Amino acid sequence: MHIVTPLLQTRVGDLQVGLKLDNLQPARSFKLRGIGLLCQHHAARGVRRFVCSSAGNAGYAVAWAGRALGVPVTVVIPQTTPEYMRVRIRSLGAELRCEGAVWDEANAVALRLAEAADTAFIPPFDDPLLWQGHASLVEELARQCATPPDAILVAVGGGGLLLGVLEGLRRVGWQRTRVLAVEPEGSASLASSLAQGRVVELSAPRSLATSLCVKRIAPALIGACRAADVVPLTVSDSEATTACVRLAEDHGQMIEPACGAALAPLYAGHAALRGLRHVVAVVCGGQVVTLGDLARWQGEQNAA
Structure with missing residues (x-):
């Protein structure tokens, strides 16, 4: 990608x-280098939704990859993410949730959402x-x-x-x-x-x-x-x-x-x-x- x-x-x-x-x-x-590869990997396995946590860049990249692959995306952001980034992520068709004061708190929510069936968690940085x-x-x-x-x-x-x-x-x-x-x-x-x-x-x-x-x-x-x-x-x-x-x-x-x-x-x-x-x-x-x-x-x- x-x-x-x-x-x-x-x-x-x-x-x-x-x-x-x-x-x-x-x-x-x-971010698209690694996130694109990881999203393609999960899409090939039949995953039906991507969930990620992000302060901005990773969420936009997952939303971009999800749109390209035809997989719905939920992005969980912290309160520090500026409004224009929220608009940009939504413009790619992603669902957006704002949770917590910092990324780590948003990440905890994203991990819970990713427990749903046929859902893959796309971390912003911690995956081989x-x-x-x-x-x-x-x-x-x-x-x-x-x-x-x-x-x-x-x-x-x-x-x-x-x-x-x-x-x-x-x-x-x-x-x-x-x-x-x-x-x-x-x-x-x-x-x-x-x-x-x-x-x-x-x-x-x-x-x-x-x-x-x-x-x-x-x-x-x-x-x-x-x-x-x-x-x-x-x-x-x-x-x-x-x-x-x-x-x-x-x-x-x-x-x-x-x-x-x-x-x-x-x-x-x-x-x-x-x-x-x-x-x-x-x-x-x-x-x-x-x-x-x-x-x-x-x-x-x-x-x-």
Whole structure:
């Protein structure tokens, strides 16, 4: 269901940067890679309804896949999901329910709904088939890059994209490529979990990057990160929105704060990039954002 997305070459300071534009997927985020694969798998088994929990992107991708496959969809969202995302999900024919203050609470409701007969639960990040689908992104990079990059920048919420990237690196043999796993300061479950060697549940994750606000990461991330060269980073909401504005001004791409988080270390000149020459940044989504958001963030930066 997903398409092969472009790799846009540019420079940020002294760095050669490849921008992997997965915001150009039909569902406007990388989510369609894994979710499309998982939905096709369940549809082939005769499932008659998909149920998912989502802050926005995953729900839109499941609704998109369900419409393509002719399978009805129920999406359970938290209160933080903006109204325009609710309209977009409904426009694809999905039933929408709003439950809970954060994604984890919406997820609990979705799991109960998915107990119905002939119904499949489509998680936003925690399923091996999702990771297999997301790994296709790195397989594309292996064909698009002349040489393996020194590092790949990836935004992290629950960790589905990161697990897919790690699987993709294994498939293409890029063991020396470092992964810079970027989280918002107010929702950094991965950094805490890796530091303590166990999944750490956050009491109240907070960030403008609502797509990355989860209380805990996928448990599989602990072992996967230990087996690879993964460096967790955190960025502020201001750094994430600055990156959104910069990408719009420099390359005409409209992205959301969750995606801006992955690009923020580039524009902020983060110390983790020192000594690197060639990196790839996954431009993971441009769904949870409006032109009004970009204008407001630009105004805030000009006033600072």
